[in-house]
Amino acid sequence: MSDLVTRLLEGLPAEAVLTDTDVLASYAHDMASFCPAGAPAVLVLPREREQVQHVLRVASELRVPVVPQGARSGLSGAANAVDGCVLLSLVRMNRIVNIDPVNRIAVVEPGVVNADLSKAVAGHGLAYPPDPSSWEQCTIGGNIGTGAGGLCCVKYGVTAEYVLGLDVVLADGRLLSTGRSTAKGVAGYDLTRLFVGSEGTLGVVVRAVVALRPAPPPQLVLAAEFGSAAAAGDAVCRIMAAGHTPSLLELMDRTSVRAVNRLLKMGLPESTEALLLAGFDTPEPGAELAAVGELCRAAGATEVVPAEDAAESEMLLAARRAGLSALEAVKGTTMIDDVCVPRARLAELLDGVARIADRHRLTIGVIAHAGDGNTHPTVCFDATDPDESRRARESFDAIMALGLQLGGTITGEHGVGVLKREWLARELGPDSLEVQRGIKAVFDPLGILNPGKVF
Amino acid sequence: MSDLVTRLLEGLPAEAVLTDTDVLASYAHDMASFCPAGAPAVLVLPREREQVQHVLRVASELRVPVVPQGARSGLSGAANAVDGCVLLSLVRMNRIVNIDPVNRIAVVEPGVVNADLSKAVAGHGLAYPPDPSSWEQCTIGGNIGTGAGGLCCVKYGVTAEYVLGLDVVLADGRLLSTGRSTAKGVAGYDLTRLFVGSEGTLGVVVRAVVALRPAPPPQLVLAAEFGSAAAAGDAVCRIMAAGHTPSLLELMDRTSVRAVNRLLKMGLPESTEALLLAGFDTPEPGAELAAVGELCRAAGATEVVPAEDAAESEMLLAARRAGLSALEAVKGTTMIDDVCVPRARLAELLDGVARIADRHRLTIGVIAHAGDGNTHPTVCFDATDPDESRRARESFDAIMALGLQLGGTITGEHGVGVLKREWLARELGPDSLEVQRGIKAVFDPLGILNPGKVF
Numbered sequence: 001m002s003d004l005v006t007r008l009l010e011g012l013p014a015e016a017v018l019t020d021t022d023v024l025a026s027y028a029h030d031m032a033s034f035c036p037a038g039a040p041a042v043l044v045l046p047r048e049r050e051q052v053q054h055v056l057r058v059a060s061e062l063r064v065p066v067v068p069q070g071a072r073s074g075l076s077g078a079a080n081a082v083d084g085c086v087l088l089s090l091v092r093m094n095r096i097v098n099i100d101p102v103n104r105i106a107v108v109e110p111g112v113v114n115a116d117l118s119k120a121v122a123g124h125g126l127a128y129p130p131d132p133s134s135w136e137q138c139t140i141g142g143n144i145g146t147g148a149g150g151l152c153c154v155k156y157g158v159t160a161e162y163v164l165g166l167d168v169v170l171a172d173g174r175l176l177s178t179g180r181s182t183a184k185g186v187a188g189y190d191l192t193r194l195f196v197g198s199e200g201t202l203g204v205v206v207r208a209v210v211a212l213r214p215a216p217p218p219q220l221v222l223a224a225e226f227g228s229a230a231a232a233g234d235a236v237c238r239i240m241a242a243g244h245t246p247s248l249l250e251l252m253d254r255t256s257v258r259a260v261n262r263l264l265k266m267g268l269p270e271s272t273e274a275l276l277l278a279g280f281d282t283p284e285p286g287a288e289l290a291a292v293g294e295l296c297r298a299a300g301a302t303e304v305v306p307a308e309d310a311a312e313s314e315m316l317l318a319a320r321r322a323g324l325s326a327l328e329a330v331k332g333t334t335m336i337d338d339v340c341v342p343r344a345r346l347a348e349l350l351d352g353v354a355r356i357a358d359r360h361r362l363t364i365g366v367i368a369h370a371g372d373g374n375t376h377p378t379v380c381f382d383a384t385d386p387d388e389s390r391r392a393r394e395s396f397d398a399i400m401a402l403g404l405q406l407g408g409t410i411t412g413e414h415g416v417g418v419l420k421r422e423w424l425a426r427e428l429g430p431d432s433l434e435v436q437r438g439i440k441a442v443f444d445p446l447g448i449l450n451p452g453k454v455f
Numbered sequence: 456m457s458d459l460v461t462r463l464l465e466g467l468p469a470e471a472v473l474t475d476t477d478v479l480a481s482y483a484h485d486m487a488s489f490c491p492a493g494a495p496a497v498l499v500l501p502r503e504r505e506q507v508q509h510v511l512r513v514a515s516e517l518r519v520p521v522v523p524q525g526a527r528s529g530l531s532g533a534a535n536a537v538d539g540c541v542l543l544s545l546v547r548m549n550r551i552v553n554i555d556p557v558n559r560i561a562v563v564e565p566g567v568v569n570a571d572l573s574k575a576v577a578g579h580g581l582a583y584p585p586d587p588s589s590w591e592q593c594t595i596g597g598n599i600g601t602g603a604g605g606l607c608c609v610k611y612g613v614t615a616e617y618v619l620g621l622d623v624v625l626a627d628g629r630l631l632s633t634g635r636s637t638a639k640g641v642a643g644y645d646l647t648r649l650f651v652g653s654e655g656t657l658g659v660v661v662r663a664v665v666a667l668r669p670a671p672p673p674q675l676v677l678a679a680e681f682g683s684a685a686a687a688g689d690a691v692c693r694i695m696a697a698g699h700t701p702s703l704l705e706l707m708d709r710t711s712v713r714a715v716n717r718l719l720k721m722g723l724p725e726s727t728e729a730l731l732l733a734g735f736d737t738p739e740p741g742a743e744l745a746a747v748g749e750l751c752r753a754a755g756a757t758e759v760v761p762a763e764d765a766a767e768s769e770m771l772l773a774a775r776r777a778g779l780s781a782l783e784a785v786k787g788t789t790m791i792d793d794v795c796v797p798r799a800r801l802a803e804l805l806d807g808v809a810r811i812a813d814r815h816r817l818t819i820g821v822i823a824h825a826g827d828g829n830t831h832p833t834v835c836f837d838a839t840d841p842d843e844s845r846r847a848r849e850s851f852d853a854i855m856a857l858g859l860q861l862g863g864t865i866t867g868e869h870g871v872g873v874l875k876r877e878w879l880a881r882e883l884g885p886d887s888l889e890v891q892r893g894i895k896a897v898f899d900p901l902g903i904l905n906p907g908k909v910f
Contacts, residue, residue, distance in 0.1 A: 102692045102799045103828075125698050147641035158639055160648070161616055176886050182795040183827035184613055184867040186602035186652040187875075187882050188909065189891050193615070193648035197641040214698035237557045243580050243669035283739075340637040344557045372638035373558075412639040420642075427642050431631050435897060436644050442893035454643065 004064055004086070005042055011054030016092075018043040027069065027089065028081040033335045033383070034393055035077025035418045040067070043087040049167065049175065049206045052088070056204065057173035059086055065451050068200035070110065070142025073134040075336050076417025078146065078199040078453050088204065090141050096120050097207070104212045105164065105181060110141025110205050117210075126212040129156035132413070133324070141205050147197030149413030151248045154371030155281075156213070158413065160196045167207035168195060171444040181209050194439070199415055200450040202443040219247045219281035221313035222289045224296035225272045225303040229253060229354070232274035233347025235299035236370045239278065239292055240343060246292070247281040249371030250320050253350055255357075256365035256378070259326035260319045268319070272302070274350070276370065277320055279313065323367045330363050330380035331388075335396050339403030340412030343373035352402045353377045360395040362388070374412035375403075397423070416454045424454065459519055459541070460497055466509030471547075473498040482524065482544065483536040488790045488838070489848055490532025490873045495522070498542040504622070504630065504661045507543070511659065512628035514541055520906050523655035525565065525597025528589040530791050531872025533601065533654040533908050543659065545596050551575050552662070559667045560619065560636060565596025565660045572665075581667040584611035587868070588779070596660050602652030604868030606703045609826030610736075611668070613868065615651045622662035623650060626899040636664050649894070654870055655905040657898040674702045674736040676768035677744045679751035680727045680758040684708060684809070687729035688802025690754035691825045694733065694747055695798060701747070702736040704826030705775050708805055710812070711820035711833070714781035715774045723774070727757070729805070731825065732775055734768065778822045785818050785835035786843075790851050794858030795867030798828035807857045808832045815850040817843070829867035830858075852878070871909045879909065 008017050018024070019042050029037040041064065046052050059066045065085040072079045081087055094111035101124045108117060114135040117128050131150035132138055138148065144166070149158045165179030179185065179192035195202055226232040232251055239249065252260070252275045261268050268275070276296065280288045293304045307313040328334050341349050350366055353375075357364040368375035377399045381392035400410045400423050410416075410423045425433055437455060463472050473479070474497050484492040496519065501507050514521045520540040527534045536542055549566035556579045563572060569590040572583050586605035587593055593603065599621070604613045620634030634640065634647035650657055681687040687706055694704065707715070707730045716723050723730070731751065735743045748759045762768040783789050796804050805821055808830075812819035823830035832854045836847035855865045855878050865871075865878045880888055892910060 100797075100799075101696045103797045104695065105797075147645075149639055153639060157616070158641075160645065161612070170886075170890075174886055176890065177884075178887070180795075180864050182797055182829075182863055182867065184604055184608060184795045184824075184829050185864040186613075186868060186870055187864050187866050187879055188871065188887065189653055189657075189894055190602075190615065190645075190648045190651060191887070191890065193645045196645060198644055202644075214700060240559065241556045245669060340635075340639050342555075342558045342637055344555075369639075374637075374639050408637055409635050409640040409642045411642050412637065413641060415641055416643065424643055429632075431625075431629055432633070432643065432646070435625075435631065435646065438897035439644055439894060442890060442897060 002041065004062055007058045007062065008042065008044060008055065012044060012046065012051050016045045016051065027087050030072040030074040030077060030079040032075050032077040032417060032419050033333060035080055037080040038083035038085065040081040040087045041084045043089060045089050045092050047092045052169045052204055052206050053173045053175060055086060055088055056169050056171060059448050060172050060446060063446060063448065065448050067450050068204045070139035070145065071137045073138045074142060074146055074417065075414045076419040078415055078417035080418060082452055091139065093206065099124055101126060106210050106212055108140050108208055108210060110139060110208065112140045114138050114140060114143060121212050122215060125215050127215045128162065128210060128212055130159045130162060140208060144196050144205055144208060145199050146415040147413065149369065149374065151250060151369060153369060154249050155245050155247045160193055162211045163192055163196050163208055164211055165209035166192050166195055166205050168203035168205050170203050171446060171449050176203065179209065197415065199417065199453050201440060201454050202449065216247065216281040217283055218310045219279040219313060220285040220289055220307055221277055221279045221316045222293055222304065222306040223316045224276045224301040225269070226274040226276065226300060227271065227302050228273050229350035230347040231300035232276050233350065235276055235296045235301065236346055237344055238295040238299055240371065242295060244288060244292060246278045246371055248277065248279040250277040251368040251370035252320065252323055253366040255363060256323050256327060256367050259330055259365055260322050263326040263329055264318065264322055266319060275319065277316060324378065327365045327378045327380055331382045333381055333383040335379040335392055337377045337396055337399045338411045338414040339400060339408050340372065340374040341403055341406045341408030343371065345406040346370060346373055348406055349375055349402065353399055356395050356398045360391040362391055362395055364395060372412065373408065418453060421455065457496065459517055462513045462517065463497065463499060463510065467499060467501065467506050471500045471506065482542050485527040485529040485532060485534040487530050487532040487872060487874050488788060490535050492535040493538035493540065495536040495542045496539045498544060500544050500547050502547045507624045507659055507661050508628040508630060510541060510543055511624050511626060514903050515627050515901060518901060518903065520903050522905050523659045525594035525600065526592045528593045529597060529601055529872065530869045531874040533870055533872035535873060537907055546594065548661065554579055556581060561665050561667055563595050563663055563665060565594060565663065567595045569593050569595060569598060576667050577670060580670050582670040583617065583665060583667055585614045585617060595663060599651050599660055599663060600654050601870040602868065604829065606705060606824060608824060609704050610700050610702045615648055617666045618647055618651050618663055619666055620664035621647050621650055621660050623658035623660050625658050626901060626904050631658065634664065652870065654872060654908050656895060656909050657904065671702065671736040672738055673765045674734040674768060675740040675744055675762055676732055676734045676771045677748055677759065677761040678771045679731045679756040680724065681729040681731065681755060682726065682757055683728050684805035685802040686755035687731050688805065690731055690751045690756065691801055692799055693750040693754055695826065697750060699743060699747060701733045701826055703732065703734040705732045706823040706825035707775065707778055708821040710818060711778050711782060711822050714785055714820055715777050718781040718784055719773065719777055721774060730774065732771060779833065782820045782833045782835055786837045788836055788838040790834040790847055792832045792851055792854045793866045793869040794855060794863050795827065795829040796858055796861045796863030798826065800861040801825055801828055803861055804830055804857065808854055811850050811853045815846040817846055817850055819850060827867065828863065873908060876910065
């Protein structure tokens with residue numbers, strides 16, 4: 001038994017310390033393509049905060065890297081193993097400690113699955129809005145680590161806006177409490193928000209106080225078809241400029257519409273160049289649906305279909321929900337990008353991605369949180385074909401370059417991980433990178449926390 | 456002429472570099488009581504980013520402290536001079552660079568007055584929600600520095616949620632851009648939120664990208680009178696637990712109600728122990744007002760007065776708006792606290808403050824953003840009476856101790872400055888303080904940025 005494992009077992013039960021090679025291999029990576037994963041030394045599955053502190057103390061003493069993990073549904077390789085590391089999976093720390101309807105907060109452990117929290121608070125008439133597509137698997141800890149978004153963000157904002165306070169185990173095993181349990185608070189620097197999106201490079205979240213909202217009414221959805229990406233982008237601009245606040249505003253380009261058509265036999269016209277879905281969860285959404293329908297027609301929509309009720313709304317959303325599976329079916333493997341641009345530049349991004357697809361002789365479908373300008377251009381490729389894989393990787397990079405050129409960011413909600421490390425440097429520039437590295441060093445002077453990620 | 460002034464004049468016009476003693480004295484402090492202010496060496500009023508960079512380069516070379524200032528309406532002494540410092544007033548950098556209704560953002564310089572931004576965006580059907588009471592004087596730069604709140608926060612959140620990106624001049628004069636112009640973005644650590652509330656100790660904000668919202672309908676207000684703080688606190692809990700989201704939910708205790716009664720001759724019954732004001736800015740607020748009125752009655756309200764229209768709503772709000780002036784009139788000087796507690800503990804805080812007032816033989820009126828649990832216990836005292844001043848200071852501290860004891864924070868929205876420095880250490884504890892000092896050192900290794908503030 002290695003010295004590392006012996007030391008870990010001094011503070012953890014045997015069932016929480018795994019070294020079986022197959023198990024380690026299955027925990028070594030998240031859902032990202034093209035991200036190298038190293039060979040972990042051990043997998044630890046703690047149930048208690050004190051056990052996490054023990055892991056970090058041992059790791060600090062022995063100078064062993066620690067890679068924190070949630071559900072490993074991430075798309076940037078942030079949860080991938082590095083050689084010789086402790087994989088620190090938080091999935092067994094999955095207690096909902098408290099739900100407080102008066103103060104509209106919940107206290108949760110990091111391994112709580114997003115959907116489990118949503119269901120639990122729904123019983124109190126409340127909602128935890130952040131809703132990544134992986135919400136049925138992903139954990140709140142992972143959501144905090146990546147700064148996750150989702151479909152609701154256009155109205156309700158992202159994870160950062162719902163994290164009020166954190167308990168974090170620092171690299172040396174000390175416990176740090178940040179933030180507050182109150183609605184407001186400005187005592188000292190905002191360490192809470194610094195941890196959100198830090199991808200396990202600054203500390204290990206073991207508890208979070210999150211804000212809740214009253215559960216909204218069920219949303220009513222409208223679908224609109226367009227003959228060009230420009231027309232759909234124009235519709236998005238008109239909707240937002242007119243002061244509407246949809247509860248979702250999603251867009252699918254021609255490629256993703258066709259892929260879904262094939263998968264689900266939906267019978268959407270092949271001439272559809274873009275499909276826009278707008279939802280409203282106000283008490284009387286009908287009037288807004290009518291107004292938004294008019295704006296879509298004014299922007300050149302060829303067809304506008306407002307749902308009559310919740311069931312019809314779900315049918316319209318089925319195309320959107322099937323989007324990624326449909327694109328995966330095209331070539332077996334996908335690589336999902338995450339560039340976010342000012343929403344006025346959405347059409348330019350869509351047209352640019354179509355050109356990139358042509359140039360690299362690839363299928364690239366775009367599914368977008370259009371209301372946020374956050375697009376997921378999804379490169380479809382055959383991973384067994386080296387040339388196609390190379391072209392996939394190149395087109396992925398070309399899309400990030402396009403996003404930056406349009407005044408956007410390389411990542412709206414998926415994070416940097418190992419996938420976009422070089423691109424982060426391009427987006428931030430040397431001065432910001434120097435500051436960020438300085439902050440990293442304050443929290444993790446030995447460099448044991450998820451090394452090689454983000455930077 | 457001092458070496459400092461000579462060097463400053465190399466990059467600034469003479470009209471921007473002031474050394475007149477009276478002028479310096481008038482700029483040496485903000486609105487906080489009991490906060491020492493040092494003797495500044497010079498006041499600089501730049502109009503351009505490059506001039507701010509010049510000031511910081513000179514200050515770094517000469518190791519001279521720099522105190523950034525907005526409108527100096529702050530209440531914690533964060534903008535107070537330290538001996539020999541450069542007072543760096545940003546009030547002349549007051550351009551609204553861009554208002555973009557499609558992307559719902561504005562780009563502003565730090566000296567833009569909050570009310571000026573609000574008025575400018577209203578012309579586009581938009582709103583910039585954060586609304587500190589000083590909104591007609593305070594600047595966006597100051598709002599960012601303090602992490603300002605206001606009446607709207609219970610529905611719309613605080614300044615931190617509206618700052619998307621910043622241009623910041625670092626201590627050595629370099630320009631750092633943080634964040635983004637897009638709705639979402641998680642590229643690297645959230646430096647933007649780190650600067651919000653950092654009170655000029657990490658850098659000088661010279662430009663901000665802020666998020667806007669569609670302007671809401673005018674709000675309709677309900678007033679409810681209660682015979683005890685406990686009943687009013689109970690009403691707040693019932694309103695929030697029932698899932699209402701008021702656009703304001705304000706509370707005045709007996710002392711502030713009586714002070715306003717005297718000032719405005721409003722004829723409120725002297726038996727009123729607490730006055731609650733609830734506003735709704737939904738398209739149909741009448742129904743919510745009725746429901747909230749019922750909840751207030753169930754909690755024991757002695758009188759419930761719903762406004763019929765916007766004009767009546769403004770009349771009801773007049774009492775709230777006159778609150779601080781009325782308390783100032785009591786003894787000539789006030790000291791405004793800012794403790795925020797979980798809203799379920801509001802009544803305990805009110806009762807505790809009443810006991811503290813009795814014990815210290817002082818008048819302390821409480822005005823509270825009740826929906827956030829954010830209270831402003833306001834100590835009234837005669838500043839020319841040393842014993843009363845001492846008791847005022849002691850009661851102010853006792854209120855912070857009570858806030859912490861109730862699971863709250865010493866500052867919901869006013870910041871730490873010099874006023875609450877020792878209390879910050881008590882709230883955060885040594886580990887957090889060590890981390891925060893480490894971050895400060897990353898940005899300001901020479902310690903020239905607003906030294907002695909926050910820590």
